[in-house]
């Protein structure tokens with residue numbers, strides 16, 4: 001089975017997540033090809049048995065590169081086993097209202113593209129305080145404090161549950177049958 005992974009990443013965590021999913025796919029002895037937002041137009045869904053799209057939430061929205069590509073390819077995606085991995089801080093929140101908001105913004109973003117993923121996984125992302133510029137660090141510290149999250153800006157904080165991510169990939173692909 002050939003799995004295509006398409007992702008966009010602003011700060012690098014979704015890239016790490018996409019590579020991790022690719023590792024899980026390969027451990028099941030499937031072939032995998034990864035495309036990021038720079039080469040997203042090269043992704044040929046005609047060659048895919050399954051697709052996994054991963055994208056992070058930034059200021060309440062998913063990156064335009066991914067939403068445009070998904071919109072252009074919605075018909076093909078709907079015809080394939082195709083899953084969405086959403087990456088955000090809200091997924092790590094202890095507040096249920098935050099998670100409901102995340103689910104709603106995701107539902108609305110997907111509805112605008114016309115794609116109905118067969119499965120969605122909400123992965124918690126990371127706070128990269130040491131990589132942010134001054135203003136982004138202040139903004140993210142403020143948002144994190146509001147959520148009861150980490151405010152120590154002298155280090156980065158990673159919230160991704162790697163076991164849950166791999167389990168999601170295994171379960172999703174376990175439901176597929178190879179075309180080959």
Ligand SMILES: Cc1cc2nc3c(=O)[nH]c(=O)nc-3n(C[C@H](O)[C@H](O)[C@H](O)COP(=O)(O)O)c2cc1C
Nearest residue numbers: 009010011012013014056059060088089090125126
């Ligand atoms: C400027 C900025 C805005 C963000 N806005 C949101 C947001 O609106 N909701 C949310 O849940 N997480 C938000 N996040 C958290 C990101 O989703 C999280 O850091 C994720 O790991 C980023 O993925 P990336 O490294 O692939 O870009 C934001 C992060 C940054 C830096």
